[in-house]
Amino acid sequence: MSTRILVVDDEESNLKVLDRLLGKAGYAVSTASSGPQALDVLRADQPELVLTDLKMPGMDGLELLKAVRTVTPTTEVILMTAYGTVEIAVEAMREGAYDFITKPLNRHDVLRSVRKAEEKAQLVAENRQLRQQVEAQRNATGPLGTTVGRSEAFRSVLETLKQVAPSEATVLVMGESGTGKELLARAIHNLSDRSKGPLIRVNCAAIPENLFESELFGYEKGAFTGAAGRKPGRFELADGGTLFLDEVGEMSLAMQVKLLRVLQEGEFERVGGTKTVAVDVRLVAATNRDLERMVAERKFREDLYYRLNVIPLRVPPLRDRYDDVPLLAAHFLRVYAEKNRKGVRGITDDALEALQAYRWPGNVRELENTVERAVVLCKGDHIGVADLPGHMQPEGSGNARKLVFAIGTPLREMEDLAIRETLRYTGGDKKLAARLLGIAARTIYRKLEDKTGGEGDED
Ligand SMILES: Nc1ncnc2c1ncn2[C@@H]1O[C@H](COP(=O)(O)OP(=O)(O)OP(=O)(O)O)[C@@H](O)[C@H]1O
Ligand SMILES: [Mg+2]
Numbered sequence: 001m002s003t004r005i006l007v008v009d010d011e012e013s014n015l016k017v018l019d020r021l022l023g024k025a026g027y028a029v030s031t032a033s034s035g036p037q038a039l040d041v042l043r044a045d046q047p048e049l050v051l052t053d054l055k056m057p058g059m060d061g062l063e064l065l066k067a068v069r070t071v072t073p074t075t076e077v078i079l080m081t082a083y084g085t086v087e088i089a090v091e092a093m094r095e096g097a098y099d100f101i102t103k104p105l106n107r108h109d110v111l112r113s114v115r116k117a118e119e120k121a122q123l124v125a126e127n128r129q130l131r132q133q134v135e136a137q138r139n140a141t142g143p144l145g146t147t148v149g150r151s152e153a154f155r156s157v158l159e160t161l162k163q164v165a166p167s168e169a170t171v172l173v174m175g176e177s178g179t180g181k182e183l184l185a186r187a188i189h190n191l192s193d194r195s196k197g198p199l200i201r202v203n204c205a206a207i208p209e210n211l212f213e214s215e216l217f218g219y220e221k222g223a224f225t226g227a228a229g230r231k232p233g234r235f236e237l238a239d240g241g242t243l244f245l246d247e248v249g250e251m252s253l254a255m256q257v258k259l260l261r262v263l264q265e266g267e268f269e270r271v272g273g274t275k276t277v278a279v280d281v282r283l284v285a286a287t288n289r290d291l292e293r294m295v296a297e298r299k300f301r302e303d304l305y306y307r308l309n310v311i312p313l314r315v316p317p318l319r320d321r322y323d324d325v326p327l328l329a330a331h332f333l334r335v336y337a338e339k340n341r342k343g344v345r346g347i348t349d350d351a352l353e354a355l356q357a358y359r360w361p362g363n364v365r366e367l368e369n370t371v372e373r374a375v376v377l378c379k380g381d382h383i384g385v386a387d388l389p390g391h392m393q394p395e396g397s398g399n400a401r402k403l404v405f406a407i408g409t410p411l412r413e414m415e416d417l418a419i420r421e422t423l424r425y426t427g428g429d430k431k432l433a434a435r436l437l438g439i440a441a442r443t444i445y446r447k448l449e450d451k452t453g454g455e456g457d458e459d
Helices: 014-025 035-045 061-071 084-093 109-137 154-164 181-190 209-217 253-265 293-297 302-308 324-339 349-357 362-378 411-425 430-437 441-452
Strands: 004-008 028-032 049-053 076-082 100-101 171-174 199-203 242-246 267-269 274-279 280-285 311-314
Touching: 004 014, 004 035, 014 028, 014 049, 028 035, 028 302, 035 049, 035 061, 049 061, 049 109, 061 076, 061 084, 061 209, 076 084, 076 109, 084 100, 100 109, 154 181, 154 311, 171 181, 181 242, 181 280, 209 253, 209 362, 253 267, 253 302, 267 430, 293 302, 324 349, 324 362, 349 362, 411 430, 430 441
Parallel strands: 004 028, 004 049, 049 076, 076 100, 171 280, 171 311, 199 242, 242 280
Antiparallel strands: 267 274
């Protein structure tokens, strides 16, 4: 079956040219001359690729991109822009566009970009299948999934979780990015009486404003052009199960109002419909934002906050539970050694020490990525310090920094640089720096004084 591609441009002549070019190259091409029209085609056809103009009246390419991300998240988007709008194109890439090509169009550029996007779409589809297999295995390992942790802090979170999971109460999972909020939200569902029912996740950060209602509440046939049939929203899909509102702190105030209404009334209408729909849904929400502060700053509705925050579950950052690092590292080592078919069996003491000395701003996700990378790089059967990213390697471990001077550099300058760099290395510890440099602490103080014009620093 040939790859389907949707071309969107408000200029009829461009549509014609691209239709012919891509059709000849063997693609199944459909066209649309505006954003909304494109969305209709998307819903009906679910093409693998979208090639869209950036500048269009009404809905522009960037808005269309966001909508595609929600309606058919696996569709790859390529933007066409005129010279001079490259900055917007870069923003588009950040929003998840695959590529952009500049107008006037060159047929080779178009075909090359389309082919690459096509390959990517295929890869992503394969990966998704793989992930689903892994996911299935994971779920088969028990209600808590493969949740690893033995620290006091983490155990107490699990304790609370097990206690509240069977209830109907709304749970608000809070914690820094990568701490495991989604994992725990799934555990709540799995440990509840609703575990046989569906768990539906809504990523609030990814739904564009204008699609929020139709995504959450669904729509009736004919609600808008292209609504060929009725489509249930996520609330309806979650009936009898759990609705997981992820990244709930990213919702606009307008969306918050709409959500609050359903939570208060327990019912809603589909877009374009008049019939009231009542559903039986348990809510779990998650955020890495400080909602309380957002409430104070009027960026999050207080009434919604109280509705969501019935039972708060705070997941501590990894740096507050270092005990979990070795266990998590071992867990991820097993997972990725198997996945990459590598005979890596352990971690050297030095490497483990380095992992435990690191602050983990990206939390468990960063640890997972680090171990995955190390497994791939590892040549032996144990992950060593050299397999870790440079910034995690203890300083002086084989690759201490070196200073290079050109021949003829005045001694005074070399001395100056040596002192400053050594101080940087010791994190400002002057006594240690002096020891390393083989001079008296007094001397270092004096030399620094000379430089700074004499701010006293004697102890
Ligand atoms: N305790 C744990 N045991 C095993 N794996 C974990 C644990 N905590 C987190 N992970 C893994 O770390 C990764 C990140 O976790 P998750 O996506 O749940 O974090 P998050 O808090 O939702 O992050 P974000 O705020 O960025 O969305 C996932 O792959 C997850 O499986
Ligand atoms: Mg998450």
